[in-house]
Amino acid sequence: MKNRLTFTDIIGVLLDNKKKTYPQYRMIHDMFSLYFGEHTIESRDLSIDNSILYSRWCNGARPIPIEIIRTYDDDERWDKMRNDFNKKILPNLINEPNARSQAEMLIDQSVDMIGTTMANELKNTTDNATFFTALIRYAILNDHSQKNLFSPELCDKLLSGRTPSCAKEFIGRKKELSEAATLLKNNSLLFITGIAGIGKSEFAKQYAKKNEKKYTNIIYIYYTGNLKKCIAGLEFTTDTAEMTENELFQSHYHYLQQLYQDSLVIIDNFNILPKDDDFFREFIKNNFQILITTRCKITSFEALELKELDKEKELTELFFRHCPSAKSEPETTSEIIDVLNAHTLTVCLSALTLEASGMDIEELLYELKTSSICSNISEEVELYKDETFTNARMAEHLQKLLQLSKLDEEKLDILRNLSLLPTSGISKAYLKQWLRLDNLNAVNYLIRYGFITEDTENKRISLHPMIQELSFTETFPSVSSCHTLLNSLHVICLVHGLEVRRPEIVIQSLISVTERIIVDNPRDYLDFLQDLFPYLEKYLVTDYLPKLVERISYMMEQYQLNTICDRALLLDYKAELFVLRKDFDNALKKRKKAIQLMEKLHTPEADVSSASLLSNLYNNLSNTYLYLKQGKDAAQALRTAFDIRIEYAHLGLLESHDTLQQMMNLTNMLLLGKEWEQARQILALYESLVLEYESAECLDYGICQTMYGVLALGERKPIEAEQHLLQAEQIVFSVMGADNDYMKTIYRHLYSLYARWNKPELAEKYKQKLLPIKRS
Structure with a gap:
């Protein structure tokens, strides 16, 4: 015999016996008024999220939060709940004795679990307010003692992945929705299959809407060919622009791995076989429920195939919802549905086209009947494994509807x-x-x-x-x-x-x-x-870069686009691919060859694009030397890059953002070489450019102040270093927040400053700020 003294069972008794004018959310607030506060809550104050959350408490999808339980940490606080029952809840019950009787039945059904002594003690409590308070106290404490696994709520962390809105005209599928719910009770994974345009995606969205109170989290993923990429493509508050795609995946997947059966992940448009996605087998090992829509025939997993909607009831009604004027022509409407082979998408679009075009319904029927392939195809609509082909009949109908719509x-x-x-x-x-x-x-x-x-x-x-x-x-x-x-x-x-x-x-x-x-x-x-x-x-989309380089190379070869700049740029991009593979020697060869090409254009008559490209190539060459730990060569290449920008300053080269990056690289090198005065000169120029073309509140100015602070640290000027670093902290935080490499650099230098300056409290403050970023 199972324990029936759960919060779900007890609140269920109270809700069954309450007045209609006493809503669920008010009962919850009255019951836990010590936690929520004594203010009276109105329906207009209740957010949808809170309403759903309270429903999850009541249906058992979530336990009463531990924060509420901690509020009632002694007997006097439970007395407050007893008073709330006495003054607020019991007066709002239609039949208080019946509620008591039903609650005692729950106790009788739970004797084997709670013991005779506990059962008798509860039933011998004559005061109903005390009785129900004791039941609630036992239930919520016992729910937590069972250590059930519940998912963390991701609504505050996950910025994307919400289930798309359902079509307001959605109709039917009640049997299938019920069957899907049953199948997911016994299986963590369910495929929804069917032909293209039959309504699989709408079905998944409707399932999510109907069951939203059942799940702590519902995460929607539109499949685009690679499950790992789809997970990396979700947006969380912890994401930063500096994270690689793999880092994004690892971070996002860590959140997903914390979810359990009270969470649902929907994967829409999964139109490949499971074996064709390398990560799929690993993904389905998780504890959350998974609902997948696909056109494929699935044999190795639980699947629910969607067939055509009922023609006489559902499809006809769907047609009328999109085109009310067709109600006067039910027979012609039925004939149109027959011609369209009862295909959901084309039925909807036919009705919408009829409504939009203003044509006569008989005219629409005639146009659809005379589609060039209709008379040649009579077999069932085929289901293809991949998306290379779409059914010819559907395509023909859609093409005809597009033409009939007479779009401008x-x-x-x-x-x-x-x-x-x-x-x-x-x-x-x-x-x-x-x-x-x-x-x-x-x-x-x-x-x-x-x-x-x-x-x-x-x-x-x-x-x-x-x-x-x-x-x-x-x-x-x-x-x-x-x-x-x-x-x-x-x-x-x-x-x-x-x-x-x-x-x-x-x-x-x-x-x-x-x-x-x-x-x-x-x-x-x-x-x-x-x-x-x-x-x-x-943005570190590095996996696509080799394919992009191949496409660039093909375009140049196919169309004979082989200017010096084109060839030099291609060499530089190929060099970057070598850098990504940490093959720095070959990267160096490619970049030297690119510079050799571009030096042919290094003349007083050079235009802005070739001059800028040559400067960037030297800058990239400098970075490659740094990878090879050839500091002197790196510094010389960077100086050359900067000299070229000065040489062509009349073309506006000093005003581009590439200049700022090169200047910052040069400043870093000068600081490493302890060339303080030269570093200060470069920083002064950097600062003037930022203030002239941007502002004192942008990220570039924050970087500038950071470097001034590092310079002052090197010169042993602690007061000046503190001033610049604190200003940098304020600017970067306002622009980027705290979780990024820029703030990590600032915190590290402030920690170093205060530690060396013998200010232990401030040093500890910035050490604590630095630790969470390091861990993340």
């Missing part, structure tokens, strides 16, 4: 550009900015009529994979036709956003456009690729 050029252009962007989606604001739209009217039109899917929960828009492929083939997204999008992304690559977190959506968009765009302007596309390399390198 602006709307077609939006679909054209979206077909290049990640299927996981981007924000409306990004799309408006990147396409330089005056407003979002056309986007909202496409959302309204089903061509664009809007996720209001995550504030993203996207194309269904089938619509994305159709849009691609129908609109021909090329470098020329998508020049506005390409230019906007190109500008992002050129901007040095040192103060930005790792911009995951932008990175995904850049790679997606690179992979999908049709090249009809090789020169512009090559320029884009060349500037993409340092951007991805900066």
Whole structure:
């Protein structure tokens, strides 16, 4: 016999017997008023998150928090709960004796677990307020003594991964939803299978919505081809721009490994076989529940296949919800659904097209019937393992619907550009900015009529994979036709956003456009690729860099784009690949060869791009010498880089951010060589450039103040060092927060300063600040 004296069982009795005007959240607040405070809570004060949390306490998904239990740490405090029962809770019960009777039944059912003595003691308590307080006290203390495993709540740490919003027109699937819940009770992993466009993703979203109170965490991952990358692509508050993709993965996966059966991870669009993802077998060993949508036929794991919705009830109703005017033509609507082979996505889009176009329903039926392949295909819709092919019938219907919608050029252009962007989606604001739209009217039109899917929960828009492929083939997204999008992304690559977190959506968009765009302007596309390399390198997307270098090399060879600058830049990028592999000797050879090429252009007539490239090449050569621990050669190469910028100062080379980086590298070398005066001169120039072109509140100025502090430390000027380092701490914290390498450097130097300056309390203060960053 099981113990029925749990908080879930007891609160269940009280909730079953309460007045309708006495809501659950008020009972919880009245019960634990010592913890929550005596203020009266109204429904408008109750956040959705708190409402869900209280429901989890009541249904057993979460225990009463230990913080509440610690509030009631002596008998007098339990007396406060007894008074709350007496004055607030019991008066709000419809039938107090019935609640008492049901609670005593719970005691009788638990005798084998709690013992006869405890059972009799509880039942002999005549005062109902004291009786229910004793039951609650026993229940919540016993719940914690069982040491059940509960997941930590990640809502404050996880910035992404929210389940996308459900379509408000979602209909049916009650049996399947119930079956999925049952299957997940007995299995930690469940695949949702079915043909493309049948509604697998919407089903997963609806399951999450229906069961949100059951789970402590629900994390949504849109699969893009590599599970490790998807996990690394989640956003946590602990992420920094300096973290590599592997570091991001390790950090994020550590959080996931702490989750248990009260947490659910949804993986959407997993359209490969499990064996085709190297990390999948390892991932499913975790303790949380996993729900996966896929087009594949799954045989080795538990799977639930979604079939067509019921034609007469569900699909017809779905059609009417999207096109109310069709209710007057039920027979024609039924015939349209037959022609569409009862395929959910095309049924929805047909109804939306009918609503948007204003055409007669008979006309729509005729157009669909005369689709070129309809008369040639009668077999069932095939299910393909991979996404190389989509079913011809579905594609034909979607193509016809796109044509019938008579979209103007602006709307077609939006679909054209979206077909290049990640299927996981981007924000409306990004799309408006990147396409330089005056407003979002056309986007909202496409959302309204089903061509664009809007996720209001995550504030993203996207194309269904089938619509994305159709849009691609129908609109021909090329470098020329998508020049506005390409230019906007190109500008992002050129901007040095040192103060930005790792911009995951932008990175995904850049790679997606690179992979999908049709090249009809090789020169512009090559320029884009060349500037993409340092951007991805900066955000440590190193696994894509070899593929990017291959693409650059192919473009140069295929289209004979072989200027001196192009060849030198390619050599430099190949050198960087050697650096990533720690093959510094070959990197050095490549960079020397690149400089040898560029020195041919080192003339008074050189333009800004060639002069800047030559300076950057010497700067990169300096870094390579440093890797090889050849300090003198590194210093000489860096001086040459800086001299070239001075030589071409009339072209504006001293105003670029590359100058600041080179100056800081040179300053570091001068400090290591104890050349204090020269270091101070370089820092003074650095400071003047930052104040002229940026501000005193930016990261660059914080770095400048840090270096001034390090210089003063070297010169044994503690007061000046303290002044600069404290100013640096304030600036960097306001820009980047505390968890980054810049703050670690500042804390380390302040600790060293105060330790040497015989100020132990301040030294200990900065030691404690430094330790959490070191551990992270």
